[in-house]
Amino acid sequence: MxxxxxxxxxxxxxxxxxxxxxxxxTIKGSADALLLLINDLLDIxxxxxxxxxxxxxxxxxxxxxxxxxxxxxPRVHQRGLELTLxxxxxxxxxxxxxxxxxxxVILNLIGNAIKFTEKGEIAVRVELESQDEExxxxxxxxxxxxxxxxxxxxxxxxxxxxxxxxxxxxxxGGTGLGLAICSQLVELMRGKVWVESELGKGSTFHFTAKFGxxxxxxxxxxxxxxxxxxxxxxxxxxxxTNRRILQEMLTRWNMRPVTADSAKSAxxxxxxxxxxxxxxxxxxxxxxxPEVDGFMLAEQIARDPRFAGLKLIxxxxxxxxxxxxxxxxxxVSGYLVKPIKQSELFDAIxxxxxxxxxxxxxxxxxxxxxxxxGLRVLLAEDNPVNQKLESRLLEKLGHDVTIVxxxxxxxxxxxxxxxxLIVMDVQMPEMDGLEATRAIREREGVEGxxxxxxxxxxxxxxxxxxxxxxxxxxxYVSKPxxxxxxxxxxxxxxxxxxxxxxARTDKRQxxxxxxxxxDENKVLAGLGGDRExxxxxxxxxxEDSARxxxxxxxxxxxxxxxxxxxxxxxxxxxxxxxxxxxxRQLAAEIEQMGxxxxxxxxxxxxxxxxxxxxxxxxxxxxxxNNSPESRSRSRRRGIKTAxxxx
Numbered sequence: 001m002x003x004x005x006x007x008x009x010x011x012x013x014x015x016x017x018x019x020x021x022x023x024x025x026t027i028k029g030s031a032d033a034l035l036l037l038i039n040d041l042l043d044i045x046x047x048x049x050x051x052x053x054x055x056x057x058x059x060x061x062x063x064x065x066x067x068x069x070x071x072x073x074p075r076v077h078q079r080g081l082e083l084t085l086x087x088x089x090x091x092x093x094x095x096x097x098x099x100x101x102x103x104x105v106i107l108n109l110i111g112n113a114i115k116f117t118e119k120g121e122i123a124v125r126v127e128l129e130s131q132d133e134e135x136x137x138x139x140x141x142x143x144x145x146x147x148x149x150x151x152x153x154x155x156x157x158x159x160x161x162x163x164x165x166x167x168x169x170x171x172x173g174g175t176g177l178g179l180a181i182c183s184q185l186v187e188l189m190r191g192k193v194w195v196e197s198e199l200g201k202g203s204t205f206h207f208t209a210k211f212g213x214x215x216x217x218x219x220x221x222x223x224x225x226x227x228x229x230x231x232x233x234x235x236x237x238x239x240x241t242n243r244r245i246l247q248e249m250l251t252r253w254n255m256r257p258v259t260a261d262s263a264k265s266a267x268x269x270x271x272x273x274x275x276x277x278x279x280x281x282x283x284x285x286x287x288x289x290p291e292v293d294g295f296m297l298a299e300q301i302a303r304d305p306r307f308a309g310l311k312l313i314x315x316x317x318x319x320x321x322x323x324x325x326x327x328x329x330x331x332v333s334g335y336l337v338k339p340i341k342q343s344e345l346f347d348a349i350x351x352x353x354x355x356x357x358x359x360x361x362x363x364x365x366x367x368x369x370x371x372x373x374g375l376r377v378l379l380a381e382d383n384p385v386n387q388k389l390e391s392r393l394l395e396k397l398g399h400d401v402t403i404v405x406x407x408x409x410x411x412x413x414x415x416x417x418x419x420x421l422i423v424m425d426v427q428m429p430e431m432d433g434l435e436a437t438r439a440i441r442e443r444e445g446v447e448g449x450x451x452x453x454x455x456x457x458x459x460x461x462x463x464x465x466x467x468x469x470x471x472x473x474x475x476y477v478s479k480p481x482x483x484x485x486x487x488x489x490x491x492x493x494x495x496x497x498x499x500x501x502x503a504r505t506d507k508r509q510x511x512x513x514x515x516x517x518x519d520e521n522k523v524l525a526g527l528g529g530d531r532e533x534x535x536x537x538x539x540x541x542x543e544d545s546a547r548x549x550x551x552x553x554x555x556x557x558x559x560x561x562x563x564x565x566x567x568x569x570x571x572x573x574x575x576x577x578x579x580x581x582x583x584r585q586l587a588a589e590i591e592q593m594g595x596x597x598x599x600x601x602x603x604x605x606x607x608x609x610x611x612x613x614x615x616x617x618x619x620x621x622x623x624x625n626n627s628p629e630s631r632s633r634s635r636r637r638g639i640k641t642a643x644x645x646x
Contacts, residue, residue, distance in 0.1 A: 001031065001034070001035050001038070001479070001480045002385075002386055002389065002458075002479040002480035002481060003385045003386065003389060003480075004027070004031050004480070005028065005031045005032070005035070005480040005482070006389040006390075006393065006480055006481055006482075007389055008024055008027050008028045008031065009028065009482065009483055010389070010392055010393070010396070010483075011024055012024050012025070012028065013396075035480065041177070043177075043181050044177055044180065044181055044184070047181070047184045047185075047188075052188065054097070054098040054101055054188050054189065055097075055098040055099075055100070055101075056096055056097060056098070056212060057096065057097075057098075057099075058094050058095070058096050058214045058562055059094065059095065059096075059097065059099035060093055060094055061087070061091065061092070061093060061094070061095050061126075061211075062087050062093055062342055062343075063341070063343065064099045064102060064103055065085055065087065065106060065124065065126065066085060066339070066341040066342065066343075067103070067341075068103045068106045068107055068110070069083060069085045069106075069110065069124060069339045070339060070341070071107065072107065072110050072111060072114060073337075073338065073339055075114050076114055076122065077317045077338075079114065079117070079118070080119065081114070081117060081119070081120065081121060081122060082120075082121035082122070082239055082241065082242065083110070083121070083122050083123075083124075083338075083339050084121065084122070084123045084124065084239075084241045084242055084245055084339065085124045085125075085245065085339055086123070086124070086125045086126070086241075086244070086245045086248065087125075087126045087342075088125075088126060088127045088128055089248060089251070089252045090128050091126060091127075091128055091136075091138065092136065092213070092214065094214040094562070095136060095211035095212065095213070095214060096211055096212030096213065096214055097189065097209070097210075097211040097212065098189075101185050101188070101189070102189070102209065104181075104182075104185065105140075105182045105185050105186060105207065106124070106140070106142070108178045108179070108181070108182050109142040109182065109205045109207075110122060110124065110142055111178070112178065112179070112205075113142055113143075113144035113146060113203070113205075116144065116146035116147050116203070117144045117145055117146035117147075117202070118146070118147075119145065120144070120145025120146075120202070121144075121145060121239070121241060122142065122143070122144045122145075123141075123142075123143045123144075123241055124140070124141070124142050124143075125140070125141045125143070126138055126139070126140050126141075127139045127141075129208055131213075133213070134212065134213060135210050135211065135212055135213060136210070136211050136212075136213060137191070137208055137209070137210050137211075138208065138209055138210075138211065139206065139207075139208050140206070140207050140208070140209065141204055141205065141206050142204070142205045143202065143203075143204040143205075144202050144203055144204075145201070145202040146202050146203060147199070147200065147202075148197045148198050148199040148200055148201055148202055148203055149195065149197040149199070149203055150199060151197075154195050154197060157179050157195070158179050158180060158182075158183040158193065159180060179193075182207070186207045186208070186209060189209035189210060189211075190209065190210040191207055191208035191209040191210060192207065192208055193205070193206065193207040194206050194207075228253045228254065228255050228349065228350075228353070229253070229254040229255070230254065230255070230256060231255045231256065231281050231282065231353070232255075232256045232258070232273065232278060232279070232280045232281055232282075233250055233255050233256065233257050233258070233280060233281065233282045233283065233284065234257075234258050234259075234260060234266060234269055234270065234273075234280045234282070234283040234284070235247060235250070235257050235258070235259045235260070235283075235284050236259075236260045236261075236262075236263070236266040236283060236284065236285045236286060236289075236294065236297065237259075237261070237284075237286035237289070237315070238261050238262060238286065238289045238290060239286070240261070242286065242338075243259045243261070245340075246259075246284060246340070246345075247259055249340075249342055249345060253346070258280075262289065262290075262291070262292070263289065263291065263292035263293075263294075263296065263297040263300070264292070266283070266285075266297060267297075267300070270283070270301070270307060270310070274306060279307075279309065279310070280310055281309070281310070281311065281353065282310070282311045282312075282313065282349065282352065282353060283301070283310055283311070283312050283313070284313050284315060285297055285298055285312060285313070285314050285315065285332075286315050286316075287314050287315060287316035287317070287327075288316060288317060294314050294315070294316070295314065295326045295327065295330050298312050298314065298327070298330035298331060298332050299329075299330045299331070301331075302330060302331035311333050311334075311352045311353055312330075312331065312332040312333060312334070312352075313332060313333065313334035313335070313336065313348055313349070313352055314327045314330075314332050314334070314335050314336070315336050315337075315338055315340060316335070316336075316337060316338065317337070317338045333351075333352040334348040334349070334351065334352040335348075336348055347573075350573065374398045374399055374400055375399045375400070375420040375421050375490070375494070376399070376400050376402075376418060376419050376420045376421070377394050377399045377400065377401050377402070377419065377420065377421045377422070377423055378402050378404065378410060378413055378414060378419040378421070378422045378423070379391055379394065379401050379402065379403045379404070379423045380404050380405075380406065380407060380409070380410035380422065380423070380424045380425055380428065380433065380436065381403065381405065381423075381425045381428070381456070382405045382406055382425065382428045382429055383425075386425070386479075387403050387405070389481065390423065390456070390481060391403055393481060393483055393486055394423065394486070396483065397483075397486070397487055397490065399421075399490075402419070405428070406428045406429055406430040406431055407424070407428050407430065407431030407432055407433055407435055407436030407439075408430045408431040408436070410422065410424060410431075410433075410436045410440075411431070411436050411439045411440055411443075414440050414443075414451065415443070417449065419451055420451070420452075421451065421452050421453075421454065421490065421493065422440070422451055422452070422453045422454070423453075423454045423456060424436060424437060424453050424454065424455055424456065424473065425455075425456045425457075426455055426456065426457045426458075426468060427457075427458065433455060433456075433468075433473075434467070434468070434471040434473075437453055437455075437471050437472045437473050438471060438472060440453070440472075441472040445600070452474045452475070452493040453472065453473045453474055454473070454474065454475050454476065454477065454489055454490065454493060455468040455473040455475070455476035455477070456476070456477055456479060456481065457476055457477075457478055457479065458478070458479045474493055474596070475489045475492055475493055476489070477489045517581065517615055517616055517619040518578045518616065518619045518620065518623060520534075520623060523537070523577070523578055535624060537577055537578070538578070538620045538621075538623055538624050539624065540574075541574055541575075541577065541578055541616075541617075541620055542617050542620050542621060542624075544570075544574050545571065545574055545575070545613050545616070545617060546617070548567055548570055548571050548574065549571075549609075549610060549613060551563070551567050552564065552567045552568070552571070552590075552606055552609075553606065555567055556599075556602060556603050556606055559599055561593075561594045561595075561597040561599060562594065563594075564590060564591075564593065564594035564599070564602060565591050565593075565594030565595050566594075568587050568588075568590040568591035568593075568594055569587075569591050571587040571609070571613075572584055572587035572588055572591060575587055575613075575616065578616065578620065581612075582612050583609060583612035583613055583615075583616055586605055586608055586609040586612060587609060589605055590602060590605050590606060590609065593605065
């Protein structure tokens with residue numbers, strides 16, 4: 001299947017007649033359908049044989065759901081539909097369970113909804129069902145505005161090889177196993193699945209699932225959100241569900257959201273804010289609205305000097321380069337692609353509200369495509385057909401490829417240090433991919449360099465993928481290899497390399513001569529010249545950095561990689577408001593250590609970070625003491641004392 005699908009994709013990208021192209025598209029479509037059936041049969045047989053065991057590990061629930069929704073976003077947007085996700089604010093960020101199987105259920109239900117929905121929207125929602133000291137039960141719903149299901153078929157669809165009627169298979173395709181697998185997986189999660197539907201009006205699929213509670217040190221740190229507290233923000237979107245979700249996200253950070261369903265009502269709200277001496281600091285604008293869209297509204301706002309302090313973030317359903325240009329011309333400071341991830345929105349708001357309005361729009365941080373730089377890739381693969389396919393795919397992405405046919409040769413070739421990336425098949429003769437990875441990592445532990453390793457595995461099950469990651473590999477792609485999946489995996493790894501390069505850049509900047517640890521003029525410029533706000537930011541930094549450092553020491557003592565990553569990420573964001581020097585670089589390094597579960601040198605790095613933070617805290621305290629409002633308070637205290645003596 002790897003060879004058939006891969007070579008077909010490559011051939012489709014060559015010069016063909018229309019007839020040849022049609023034949024190959026038919027082959028590819030049939031191969032995809034066969035692969036889907038094989039995967040479903042493997043899953044259902046594993047479940048029926050009682051061989052499927054769910055993993056129990058901490059994971060970020062919101063991030064898992066957001067990533068799942070994003071995978072299907074292009075299909076949704078192609079059909080002109082809206083796809084939304086809403087997670088109730090009382091649900092903890094981190095829970096314990098099998099994130100891969102939860103993702104499988106969610107993807108299946110959303111995929112079904114897309115298949116049977118011609119117009120309208122698909123809404124995914126998660127609510128708290130019940131909880132106790134050890135576990136939490138959640139209620140998931142996937143609601144669509146599609147064709148609906150007759151009452152007498154609503155139980156049948158959860159049986160293997162069943163669909164609502166035989167014409168469904170002919171018209172929409174599918175194996176009839178997806179919902180049966182979902183039902184079985186939900187049972188393994190100690191929950192149940194059911195559907196509510198009305199013909200012609202749509203369906204709502206429900207399922208419940210139980211998860212363990214995460215250790216307190218693994219929960220997300222909310223310190224940086226305090227900077228946004230009480231900030232007035234305008235949400236402009238013609239879709240009611242989107243408005244509600246954005247409003248809930250913003251309220252979670254203690255911001256003060258006001259919603260508007262059109263450009264006209266948005267302008268009225270902005271005018272009212274000025275009149276009441278409570279102007280909006282930020283506006284989130286939907287890029288595609290009827291009549292006046294978000295781009296036109298942004299231009300209208302930018303032209304009016306009264307709204308000069310209003311920061312704008314554009315939300316769009318498609319990340320076209322033309323949209324970025326339009327956004328830049330319209331004077332916006334942030335640009336996000338729907339469906340909006342909570343973490344990306346938060347980062348965009350922090351970035352937008354911490355920089356002058358004149359800067360070009362910043363897209364939410366995405367992994368930069370690896371094809372922007374030709375990488376030197378070592379490919380370890382024993383099968384000649386797969387060697388040809390995988391090397392051609394890598395070359396097509398602009399990389400230089402060296403091929404070896406087993407793990408032993410991969411270990412030997414990697415010793416030269418000439419490779420940016422190793423792409424490693426897991427199952428090979430003489431020495432398999434996992435053994436080879438362990439040998440490479442042991443040598444790197446002595447030498448200090450670390451080359452990313454991308455696993456190629458024929459097994460897509462969560463436990464097999466986790467075995468790859470747990471064995472020292474950095475990412476994986478399941479066979480059959482797709483060009484897009486390979487590109488995305490390399491892009492993610494390349495993004496991590498880019499993070500480390502940014503960290504090294506920060507270090508170089510820190511080592512260059514500078515007037516002080518904190519550049520007061522730069523910080524003040526980033527806050528629009530508001531000295532009172534700068535004092536608040538300095539005080540928050542002093543409080544938050546001390547608290548976060550305590551949490552970091554706890555996480556280090558417990559060897560909790562996820563908690564280390566989360567706290568380091570929060571510290572990095574807190575430091576970035578004041579400095580881009582050594583402290584931020586150390587926090588970025590520690591974040592990567594937690595992400596990769598490489599804690600050997602983490603304690604030493606935290607000690608270095610603590611020393612840098614003490615210096616930054618002293619500098620922040622000195623700036624506070626020398627601020628005009630502090631001197632004013634000192635003068636008032638001096639007058640009062642003199643009067644008392646007299």
